[in-house]
Amino acid sequence: MSTPAPLRIGVLGCADIAVRRMLPAMAALPETEVAAVASRDPEKAAAAAAPYGAAAVLGYEALLRRDDVDAVYVPLPAALHAEWTGAALRAGKHVLAEKPLTTDPESTAALLDLAEAAGLALMENVMFVHHRLHADVRALVADGVIGELRSMHASFGIPRLPESDIRHDPELGGGALGDVGVYPLRAAQHLLGDDLDVLGAHLVRGAGSRVETAGGALLATPAGVTAHIAFGMDHGYRSAYELWGSAGRLTVERAYTPPAGHRPVVRLETRTGVEERVLDADDQVRNTVAAFAAHVASARAGEPVAHDREAPLRQARLLDAVRRRAAPVRPVPEAARPRAEAAAGPARTPSGP
Known part of the structure; x- marks a missing residue:
């Protein structure tokens, strides 16, 4: 053949x-x-x-x-x-x-x-959903390692970008919600399910900015599991989520943009103590391209695709619901900016995708 x-x-x-x-x-x-x-x-x-x-x-x-x-x-x-x-x-x-x-x-x-x-x-x-780490996390939760799931905290923030960066341009679709907020919001969908209600949201426009530079949201599943979301692009770098259950907590750092050689660490805190499980490295970029090639092969053959075609639409609706719930975007007063910049220190650009 x-x-x-x-x-x-x-x-x-x-x-x-x-x-x-x-x-x-x-x-x-x-x-x-x-x-x-x-x-x-x-x-x-x-x-x-x-x-x-x-x-x-x-x-x-x-x-x-x-x-x-x-x-x-x-x-x-x-x-x-x-x-x-x-x-x-x-x-x-x-x-x-x-x-x-x-x-x-x-x-x-x-x-x-x-x-x-x-x-x-x-x-x-959306590459991080193709990393095996998150399937392993879902399996741990399903196995009851942290008991019954009660809440999720997810955050993604990057240091301030140059003013010339397209993410500061509203005419090009810039802004923190679509660029960095999408990661923790999609993680909530990926780990908690798509039927999430937006209970509250807040978007902030940094001093002098034409787009939102930070924000947060409170989501909930029909069963009452909450997701607390935070994101921004004028922050110290953070890429993490935590799942909190009736019997413990599970924490993942470098959750969304790990390099191919990185071995993820899942930190478990339960009644019996603290355990760190080091998982195998995985290449989410390679996995994403391979998934796309497989999706094309299925389309060419006229076969049902394993890829979830509705995922982008559900994500778009969640982003839209957060934006609508947060309107209007709150500006940061000019007087607050020097203190924030001094506290942040020099900006660094993260190495992830």
Whole structure:
């Protein structure tokens, strides 16, 4: 039996996440190959494409017209996802798009419907859910290690970004909720289930900022398990969640963006003491690309897909519910800014995806 030809992927843009993490993963997997990289800047396209022997393409439209591209990866700013994901689907390409898939539930639903009608794969790139750590955590909770689950605390924060960063631009879909808040919110869905009610929410716009720079939310399941969510992009780095049960607590650090060689540590605190379980390393970037290739293979064969096509829509609705519940966004007074900056110290950019 012959080995299937690899999935030929074209990349729209030269975003950092594409160059640093996704392109190497696509090139390393036997199921995929980097076929082309497009940019509006020919030098950027050439530099990104060269290590993989891929075509450097001037302009996104030109890449979508290529017959040697089966699928497209979209790492553009969030506000451009709907336009270019839709264009790729209409051009007959399967699509892997960065999170969030779009900036509103209606656009997300329209893209999912478009992909389904065309028999094409459409997947949102939320990588941490493909790391085996979280399946292991769910198994521990199901086994009753911490008793009956009572609540979850989840947080993700990164140091302040340069003012020129696209995440500070509202016209490009910037803001803490969609960029960093999506991680702990999606973790709550992943670990507690999708039927979450938003009991309260709060979004804060830092002094001088045009977008929200921090926020929090209180969620609850129908059974009364609560999820306390905190996030921001003017913070000391934190990437963690804690599950608190009737008989103990389970804590995970470096929960959302671990490097491939990192061995996760699950800390268990129960009546019998404290235990740290060191798990095997896993590569969530590689796993995500492999999941996308499998999703495309299923779509090509007309088979049911293992991938949950509705997950992006449920996530979009949760983000929208948090934003609506928090409106209006509260500004931080100018007088508070110098104290906050002095306390934070020099900014560092995290190394994760």
